[in-house]
Amino acid sequence: MRRKISGYQIFLFSLCPVTLVFGHILSYWLNIDADKDGWFNVYFVKRGWFWTSVVGWWCFIRYRGLQQVGSWKKVLLRYVVLTAWWLFFTQSIISGAAPIMDIVFTLTGGRCNFDVFDPNEILQWKLNEKFHDTVNRRQRSLAKLYNVLKDLKDDPTNMVKHALSRIESWVSENKDQLMEGNYTPGQLNEYIDEILHRWRKINSSNICQSLGGQWIGGHDPSGHIFLITLMSMFLLGELQAIGKRAWRALWKDKAVFEELRAHCIKILTLKTLWGIRTRRSPVNNVGDVRDVLRALVKPPLESAREVYYIVTLLVKYVFWNNPVILLVVLVGMWWWSFLITTIVFHTLWEQLSGLICAYIVATLVYLNIN
Ligand SMILES: CCCCC/C=C\C/C=C\C/C=C\C/C=C\CCCC(=O)SCCNC(=O)CCNC(=O)[C@H](O)C(C)(C)COP(=O)(O)O
Ligand SMILES: Nc1ncnc2c1ncn2[C@@H]1O[C@H](COP(=O)(O)O)[C@@H](OP(=O)(O)O)[C@H]1O
Numbered sequence: 602m603r604r605k606i607s608g609y610q611i612f613l614f615s616l617c618p619v620t621l622v623f624g625h626i627l628s629y630w631l632n633i634d635a636d637k638d639g640w641f642n643v644y645f646v647k648r649g650w651f652w653t654s655v656v657g658w659w660c661f662i663r664y665r666g667l668q669q670v671g672s673w674k675k676v677l678l679r680y681v682v683l684t685a686w687w688l689f690f691t692q693s694i695i696s697g698a699a700p701i702m703d704i705v706f707t708l709t710g711g712r713c714n715f716d717v718f719d720p721n722e723i724l725q726w727k728l729n730e731k732f733h734d735t736v737n738r739r740q741r742s743l744a745k746l747y748n749v750l751k752d753l754k755d756d757p758t759n760m761v762k763h764a765l766s767r768i769e770s771w772v773s774e775n776k777d778q779l780m781e782g783n784y785t786p787g788q789l790n791e792y793i794d795e796i797l798h799r800w801r802k803i804n805s806s807n808i809c810q811s812l813g814g815q816w817i818g819g820h821d822p823s824g825h826i827f828l829i830t831l832m833s834m835f836l837l838g839e840l841q842a843i844g845k846r847a848w849r850a851l852w853k854d855k856a857v858f859e860e861l862r863a864h865c866i867k868i869l870t871l872k873t874l875w876g877i878r879t880r881r882s883p884v885n886n887v888g889d890v891r892d893v894l895r896a897l898v899k900p901p902l903e904s905a906r907e908v909y910y911i912v913t914l915l916v917k918y919v920f921w922n923n924p925v926i927l928l929v930v931l932v933g934m935w936w937w938s939f940l941i942t943t944i945v946f947h948t949l950w951e952q953l954s955g956l957i958c959a960y961i962v963a964t965l966v967y968l969n970i971n
Contacts, residue, residue, distance in 0.1 A: 609844075613837045614964060617830045620936065621956055624943025635945045638737070646825060646938045650687055653832040654680075656931050657839055660924045664843040664850075676839065679966050683835050686962045691824050699804040702822045705954070706806070711819020713809035715794040717746065718786030726786060733815055745813030746793070753796060823947045826955035829939040834963035836932050840925070841970055847925035857918050861911060868907045871900045 606614075636642065645652060657680070665672055688694050690701045699707070719727040733739040784792075803809050806816045840847070919926045943952055 609841060610967075613834065613841070613967065616837070616936070617826075617833060617939065617956060617960060620939055621826070621943050621952055624940045625949055625952075627940075628944045631944055633941075633945060635941050637734075641934075642938070645934060646829070649828050649832050649935065650684070652931060653836060653935075654684075656924065656927050657836055660843060660847075660928050661839070663921070663924050664846045672842075676842070679838070679970075680835070682966055683831055683963065686959075687828065687831055690827060690958060693805050693807060697802070701958075702824060702827070702955075703805045706816070706819040706821045707804060709819035711817065711821060713798075713803040713812070713814035714817050715746070715797060715814050716790045717743070717793060718790055720785070720787035720790060723785050729790075742813035742815075745811065747813075749797070749812050750793070753800060820954065821947065821951050822958060823942060823952050823955035825942045825946070826939065826952050827959045829935045829942070830956055830959035831963055833932055833935050833939070834959070834967060836928050836935075838963065838967035838970065840928060841967075843925070847923065851923050851925070854918060854922055857914055861914055864907045864911050864914075868904050871903055 661673065661676055665676075688700075692700050693703075694700075716729050716732055719725075719729045728739065728743075733742050797803065797812060797814070801808070801812075803812065803814065809816045947955075
């Protein structure tokens with residue numbers, strides 16, 4: 602018998618593909634800059650599986666409890682399958698072996714590149730502006746490369762020494778003290794490339810990054826699109842099972858909003874220095890200094906107490922009673938980052954391969970959830 606697909610499942614299975622198409626269309630009109638090193642990307646998206654696991658796991662505990670062994674076994678199995686696929690696809694879990702996305706990249710002609718100097722500037726010795734996309738990243742990569750080359754300085758030729766001195770001068774921006782040698786920038790690039798590839802098997806983007814190299818040339822399935830598709834489908838997929846309970850809990854706590862309103866009103870109507878009437882002395886008709894002092898100290902203390910009540914209420918409402926709010930916020934954040942990736946980063950084919958690899962596995966996992 603054919604199973605009927607619900608409206609929610611249509612949303613679940615179409616969210617990422619539709620966003621990819623939407624983002625691709627937007628990319629023709631929009632020309633935006635996205636900061637790869639921004640806190641949102643570095644601390645949230647790039648550690649996305651961690652946040653997704655914590656929030657998903659917490660929702661599960663709060664809505665299903667740990668007693669119903671039957672239900673958590675199934676959830677755990679789905680979680681393990683998705684986690685294993687994320688690990689195999691994006692991380693080097695077996696020592697020496699590259700993750701699937703990096704194998705695809707190297708098989709299609711990509712490699713770790715060390716074109717540090719501009720080969721066309723033979724006399725000027727300029728840094729290659731295509732070596733990493735921002736000045737900051739270029740400087741950081743040069744610092745890494747410098748440290749690696751320093752460890753290799755026992756190399757019999759003095760080319761390493763030469764490369765080192767040139768990179769050092771760029772890192773410290775002390776270009777005038779360059780030691781001249783009989784090499785062209787292109788030769789030095791080739792040389793750095795050759796010794797590093799000879800010294801170490803650079804088969805993953807992580808190793809390449811740690812040496813300061815640039816991972817370019819092949820088909821590079823988008824890690825962000827892959828990870829965000831997997832994370833969103835996991836969170837939204839599990840929401841199917843806890844959704845009704847979560848929805849009921851959200852409305853059961855309505856009294857909280859009344860309480861919050863009352864505390865906010867209290868803050869807004871607190872008597873300030875200007876609102877307080879001082880008692881006047883019958884002798885010289887001067888205001889009571891104690892009243893003034895009270896007016897200075899009391900309102901801030903009372904507002905601090907009210908703010909404390911508001912924060913406690915909100916934390917209890919969101920984190921303890923309704924963690925589904927965290928889940929929805931997280932999905933919203935992932936969706937936004939996904940959209941930015943589709944507009945700014947990778948080719949369409951690289952976005953599609955990232956999407957398809959995550960989508961197929963997540964769809965198999967969530968098509969027959971019950
Ligand atoms: C709603 C109900 C949900 C039910 C959940 C049920 C059960 C869960 C059960 C158990 C879970 C137990 C504990 C969970 C808590 C913590 C575990 C967290 C473990 C981790 O994941 S730690 C590692 C975190 N690492 C990341 O997140 C890295 C992600 N980043 C990447 O993969 C890459 O940076 C990239 C692919 C995004 C980009 O790569 P590049 O292109 O830059 O190379
Ligand atoms: N939404 C986003 N916001 C900021 N940076 C993003 C991004 N999507 C992708 N990137 C960056 O683009 C590069 C390719 O991403 P990916 O292959 O994971 O899709 C990565 O750079 P870095 O690896 O140099 O940090 C990544 O951080």
